[in-house]
Amino acid sequence: MSSRAGDRASVAGGPQSASAVALPDSPQGSTEPLVQVRDLVKHFPITHGIVVQRKVGAVKAVDGVSFEVRRGETLGLVGETGCGKSTTARLVMRLLDATSGEVRFDGQDITRIGGSRLKAVRREMQMIFQDPYSSLNPRKTIGSIIGEPFAIHGLERDRGARKRAVQELMEMVGLNPEHYNRYPHEFSGGQRQRIGIARAVALKPKLLIADEPVSALDVSIQAQVLNLLRDMQRELGLTLIFIAHDLSVVRHMCDRVAVMYLGKIVEIGPADPLYAAPRHPYTGALLSAVPVVDASAARGQRMTLGGDVPSPADPPTACRFHTRCPKAQELCSVEEPLLQDKGTGTEAACHFPLTPEEIAEIGVRSRR
Amino acid sequence: MSAADPLLRVEDLRVEFATEDGVVHAVDGITYQVQRGRTLGIVGESGSGKTVASMTTLGLTRGPRASISGRILFEGRDLVAMSDGELRAIRGNEIAMIFQDPLSALHPLYSVGFQLVEAVRAHRDVSKRAARERTVELLRLVGIPDPEGRVDDYPHEFSGGMRQRAMIAMALANEPKLLIADEPTTALDVTVQAQILDLMERLQRELGMAIVIITHDLGVVAEMADDIAVMYAGRIVETASAELLFAAPEHPYTWGLLKSIPTLTAPRDEQLVPIPGTPPSLIHRPSGCHFHPRCPYAQPDHSRIDPALEPVADEPTHHVACLLETPVRRRLWAELQAGRMPDEALAAAGRPGEAS
Numbered sequence: 001m002s003s004r005a006g007d008r009a010s011v012a013g014g015p016q017s018a019s020a021v022a023l024p025d026s027p028q029g030s031t032e033p034l035v036q037v038r039d040l041v042k043h044f045p046i047t048h049g050i051v052v053q054r055k056v057g058a059v060k061a062v063d064g065v066s067f068e069v070r071r072g073e074t075l076g077l078v079g080e081t082g083c084g085k086s087t088t089a090r091l092v093m094r095l096l097d098a099t100s101g102e103v104r105f106d107g108q109d110i111t112r113i114g115g116s117r118l119k120a121v122r123r124e125m126q127m128i129f130q131d132p133y134s135s136l137n138p139r140k141t142i143g144s145i146i147g148e149p150f151a152i153h154g155l156e157r158d159r160g161a162r163k164r165a166v167q168e169l170m171e172m173v174g175l176n177p178e179h180y181n182r183y184p185h186e187f188s189g190g191q192r193q194r195i196g197i198a199r200a201v202a203l204k205p206k207l208l209i210a211d212e213p214v215s216a217l218d219v220s221i222q223a224q225v226l227n228l229l230r231d232m233q234r235e236l237g238l239t240l241i242f243i244a245h246d247l248s249v250v251r252h253m254c255d256r257v258a259v260m261y262l263g264k265i266v267e268i269g270p271a272d273p274l275y276a277a278p279r280h281p282y283t284g285a286l287l288s289a290v291p292v293v294d295a296s297a298a299r300g301q302r303m304t305l306g307g308d309v310p311s312p313a314d315p316p317t318a319c320r321f322h323t324r325c326p327k328a329q330e331l332c333s334v335e336e337p338l339l340q341d342k343g344t345g346t347e348a349a350c351h352f353p354l355t356p357e358e359i360a361e362i363g364v365r366s367r368r
Numbered sequence: 369m370s371a372a373d374p375l376l377r378v379e380d381l382r383v384e385f386a387t388e389d390g391v392v393h394a395v396d397g398i399t400y401q402v403q404r405g406r407t408l409g410i411v412g413e414s415g416s417g418k419t420v421a422s423m424t425t426l427g428l429t430r431g432p433r434a435s436i437s438g439r440i441l442f443e444g445r446d447l448v449a450m451s452d453g454e455l456r457a458i459r460g461n462e463i464a465m466i467f468q469d470p471l472s473a474l475h476p477l478y479s480v481g482f483q484l485v486e487a488v489r490a491h492r493d494v495s496k497r498a499a500r501e502r503t504v505e506l507l508r509l510v511g512i513p514d515p516e517g518r519v520d521d522y523p524h525e526f527s528g529g530m531r532q533r534a535m536i537a538m539a540l541a542n543e544p545k546l547l548i549a550d551e552p553t554t555a556l557d558v559t560v561q562a563q564i565l566d567l568m569e570r571l572q573r574e575l576g577m578a579i580v581i582i583t584h585d586l587g588v589v590a591e592m593a594d595d596i597a598v599m600y601a602g603r604i605v606e607t608a609s610a611e612l613l614f615a616a617p618e619h620p621y622t623w624g625l626l627k628s629i630p631t632l633t634a635p636r637d638e639q640l641v642p643i644p645g646t647p648p649s650l651i652h653r654p655s656g657c658h659f660h661p662r663c664p665y666a667q668p669d670h671s672r673i674d675p676a677l678e679p680v681a682d683e684p685t686h687h688v689a690c691l692l693e694t695p696v697r698r699r700l701w702a703e704l705q706a707g708r709m710p711d712e713a714l715a716a717a718g719r720p721g722e723a724s
Contacts, residue, residue, distance in 0.1 A: 080557035082529075155459050169544060186644045220415040223628035223642035252630030252640070271636065289562035291587030293614065293631050304566055307513075307560045308527040 009079055032107060033068035033106070034207060035092060040065045040101035042087055046313060059313045061087040063263035064101070069207070074233065074240040076271070078247060078253030078286070080309055083260040085243050089209045092241065093125055094118060106206065107280045126200035130212035132192035136184040142195050143180040146170065149202040169198040172235075173228060190221035194228065201232055207232075209241045214249065226253060247290050251275050257282045262312055262320040265339065269346025277359055279348035282321050284359065327352045373444065374401035376425070376546060381438035381448075383417075383424050390651040394420040396602035397438070398518040399677070402546065407572065407579040409593030411586060411625070415647050417544070417602040418582045421509060422548050424448075426465055428454040442546070448482050448506040461491040464539035468551035470531035480507075480534050481519035486676040506537040510567060529560035536567065550582045565591060586625060590614060598622050601648050601658040604677055616678055618697055619665050619689040623704055641709060657691055664710035665692060665700060 043058035049159040062084040069075045077085040090096040092103050094110055102111045110121050126149075129135040134143055146166045147156075156162040167177035186191060193213060200208055210229060214222040226249065233240055244250050250257055251271055257270040259282065267280040278284045288303040305324050310316055316323045322332035331351050339347040383395040395417040402408045412418040423429050425440055425447060440447040442463065447455060467473040475483060484503040485496065494502070500519070509514035510533040523531055531554065539547055551566065553561035565588065572579055581592050589596050590610060597607040598619065606619040617623055624643035645662040648654055657675050660666040670691050677689040690697065695719060703713035 080559060190646060199674040218647065219586075219625055220413060220628055220643035224644075226630075227640055227642060231555065247558070248630045248632050251632060251636060252638075275632065275636075285559055287632065289558040290632055291561075291565070291585065291591045292587045292631065292633065293590050293626065304562050306563075308529055308560070309557075 025295075034071045035069040035108060035241075036104040037068065037088075037092065038066050038102050038104075040088065040091055040103065041099045042084075042091055042096060043099045057313050060263050060315060061312060062091065063312075063315070065260075065263070065265055067258055067265060067268060069239055069241060071206075071239055072237060073255040074242055074253055076250040076257040077241065077243045077260060078250050078257060079260035080245065080247065080286075082262075082309055082312060084263040084312070086211055088260070089127070089211055089241060089243055093127055093209060094122070095127075106238070107114040115259075119153075123149075123203050124205050125207040125209065126203070126205040128193070128196050128200050128208065128210045128213045131216050132189050132196055133184075133216075135196055136192055140183055141181050141183055142175075145195060146198045146202060147182070149199060153203065155203070165202075166198075169202055172201075173198045173232070174224075188221075189217050190224055193217060193225050197225075197228060197232065201236060201238070204236055206239060207241070208238045209243070213242075213245045214247070215244065215246065222249070229253070247275075247286060259286065262309065262315050264320060264349070265276050266321065266350070267346055268339065269341075269344075273345035277344055277346075277354075277356070279342070279344060279346055279353035280321075280350045281325050281327050281352075281354055283348070284354050319349070327354075375404045376580075377403040377439075377441040378421070378425070379439040379441070381421060381440060382436070383420050383429055384435045386433045386435070387651075392650045393405045393602050393653060394650055395424065398597075398599070398602075400597050400604060400607065401671065402578050402580060404545070404578055405572070405576050406594045407581060407592055409589030409596045410580065410582045410599060411584065411589055411596060411699060412599035413584055413647050415601075415650060416599040417650070418599045419550055421599075422465070422550060422580060425548065426459050426463060427452065449563070457491070460487060460539075460544075461542045462544055463546045463548065464542070464544040465548040466532070466535045466539050466552050468554050470535045470555070471523060473535055474531060474584075476523055479520045479522050480526065481521075483625065484519075484538050484541060489540045491542045502614060503537075507534070509540070509571070510534070510537045512537075528556055529563060530554055532556060532560075532564055533567065536564075536571070540571065540575070544577055546578045546580065547572075548580045548582070551584070552569055552581065553588065554583070554585070561588075568592070587631075588628065593663065598625075601653055602650055603658065603689065604687075605659065605690070606686075606688045607677070608683070612683065612686050616683075616686075616698075617701065618686065618694075619659075619690050620665055620692075620697075620700075621659050623701060624662075627704060635713075638707070639709075641704075657689075667691070687719070 040062055041064055043044065043061040045055045046057040046059060047053040048056045065088055066249045077088060079086050087096065094283050098111050102109050105121055143163065143166050144168055147162050148160050150156040150165065156165050167180060175191060175194055187195065189344050214225050217225060232238060233264050242250065242253050254271050256269060257271050258265045259280065261282050267274065267278065267283045275287065278287055285303050285305045307324055310323060318334055318336045319332040322328040325332065329352065337349045337351045339349045341347045342353065378398060378400050380397050380399055381395055382397050385392045385394060398421060400408065410418045416578065420429055423437060427447065436448055438448065481500065481503050484506060485499045488494065488499040488502050504515045504519055507519060512518055512530060512533055513585050518710055526534060553564050556564060568579065583589060593610050596610050596613045597604045598621065600621050606622050617626060628643055629639040630640060643662055648658060654661050656671040660670040673691055675689040675691045677687045680686040681694045699717035700713050703716045708716060
């Protein structure tokens with residue numbers, strides 16, 4: 001494995017290859033990252049015509065993304081609507097088939113497997129969705145919803161044993177086990193999200209993907225669910241991919257963070273340096289846009305981006321951010337910047353990264 | 369009336385809806401005021417009554433099953449007592465409102481320009497041509513690029529941010545004295561949210577209107593509001609200037625909100641302290657202090673006594689509805705600020721009953 005990883009890093013010539021650096025070679029398989037994503041691409045075709053469909057273009061939802069998720073860590077994916085973060089998650093889960101590139105899970109390329117091998121892999125990865133209302137079948141009791149993974153994989157066949165397993169899970173996520181026979185509509189949003197978490201951890205997966213797990217919840221409930229996710233992660237040794245648009249939540253939850261813009265990762269690195277000293281102007285703008293809960297600190301200088309995110313069907317050339325970037329120069333529309341670490345601990349894809357003075361000036365209002 | 373009178377004064381407003389399950393006490397006796405040119409932020413969770421209170425200001429909750437009492441004085445005129453016709457002359461004219469979801473607030477089958485012209489001509493006797501010129505001017509004011517070219521676009525041709533700008537343009541069509549913004553940026557991305565908040569601040573400066581901004585996001589009110597009212601279960605539980613509310617909050621629910629959200633400035637490993645339980649039903653409300661079932665500091669008699677919204681001892685502008693003694697609350701908040709959990713804070717601050 002170690003030699004293969006080395007090969008890949010030197011061979012991969014894609015625009016994002018700088019992030020696909022080989023890990024320190026290690027004799028033990030278990031220190032290898034749980035998830036390795038290489039040059040992942042997903043284009044959704046745009047077609048014209050009804051009988052004879054002609055392909056006239058493609059929405060480049062994910063366009064060459066590489067990252068890895070180490071065992072036991074939490075990787076955050078942030079970005080605005082349409083940046084490809086949810087598509088990336090669905091590709092990792094094989095809920096969508098990639099146009100090109102590969103996803104290695106636990107050392108195995110899962111982009112082209114099928115049938116029983118895929119089913120076996122799926123047991124190891126689970127997902128929690130944003131909307132706790134539409135992600136639970138209203139006609140099933142929560143006992144059968146949480147027990148469904150056992151049924152699918154033919155585990156706990158004995159009825160009594162399955163009920164016990166489900167009730168243990170309910171207790172673990174803070175639900176009353178006596179509510180086994182109730183239906184989803186009898187639960188509040190926060191409780192439903194707990195049901196979703198219980199279902200996701202039922203088979204003790206290695207990887208859990210949480211796609212905006214708290215954005216549909218009330219403020220006072222969000223912390224309950226975030227704390228539960230952290231507890232579950234600690235107890236079960238889960239690896240977590242955490243997708244959210246709320247940068248404060250991502251900072252709280254994640255060890256490392258990848259910032260996406262128009263189908264590409266523009267900056268990736270450990271949360272502390274990324275939030276304290278963002279290198280990419282887009283990361284800076286995102287952080288600067290977050291309202292601060294402190295009336296005296298607020299009303300600082302905000303770095304406001306003009307315009308809207310361009311269409312992913314027709315993204316700008318070279319650096320995709322150059323049309324909205326306050327620092328853009330001619331080079332940015334000609335040559336695509338690669339992800340690279342310029343000694344700050346994070347990798348940014350930018351020709352003219354933010355300077356410390358600019359970071360202070362745009363009022364990225366973070367103490368650390 | 370003198371210039372010192374508030375633009376809007378809501379007095380003991382109650383809104384109840386009769387439903388099959390019982391009477392929903394959506395708004396339960398709230399009092400607040402908005403001064404000219406100032407911004408009031410109303411913060412609360414879903415079901416706290418914040419939206420119903422504001423919609424009632426515009427008469428949008430009237431109906432056979434709704435019972436509304438109290439007074440809403442707008443420049444001295446009582447909006448609750450007004451006829452529908454009188455209210456229609458004020459709505460969209462002197463008081464305007466923008467909503468959370470601009471896509472469902474705009475009619476999909478009419479162009480943006482058509483809908484704006486309609487808003488202008490509803491209250492002004494101007495020609496179509498003059499109204500169209502005004503529309504283009506409004507779109508330019510809210511920062512739509514190439515307004516002449518975009519005026520005939522349909523809502524689906526606008527992005528989310530542009531739709532909210534168009535909604536703001538429509539609200540501004542008749543230069544309202546009061547703008548009610550109900551979760552104006554909740555459906556938007558953070559960078560677009562920043563654009564819209566900047567726009568609202570600029571327009572307020574230029575046009576001198578007062579704003580009531582309704583949101584669940586404490587960050588948004590911290591940036592926008594001069595004064596803040598915190599609502600819980602149909603009531604205002606705390607109200608103060610923004611500076612005071614964030615520097616020295618007095619209500620345990622406000623503490624709960626502040627401690628349960630991660631921020632960009634707190635240490636990254638800081639433990640979030642959730643508020644236990646869930647917001648109460650507005651049909652079967654808890655007895656006594658409505659917050660007592662979720663309050664870590666509640667005492668036995670708090671389930672019997674209903675606290676009134678009263679000024680804090682040494683801060684006459686800061687009102688709170690809490691049965692704890694002020695010195696106890698201050699000690700509790702100091703302990704929470706020092707990073708203690710609610711039960712530790714309670715132990716350190718001494719038993720609340722013994723304070724007086």
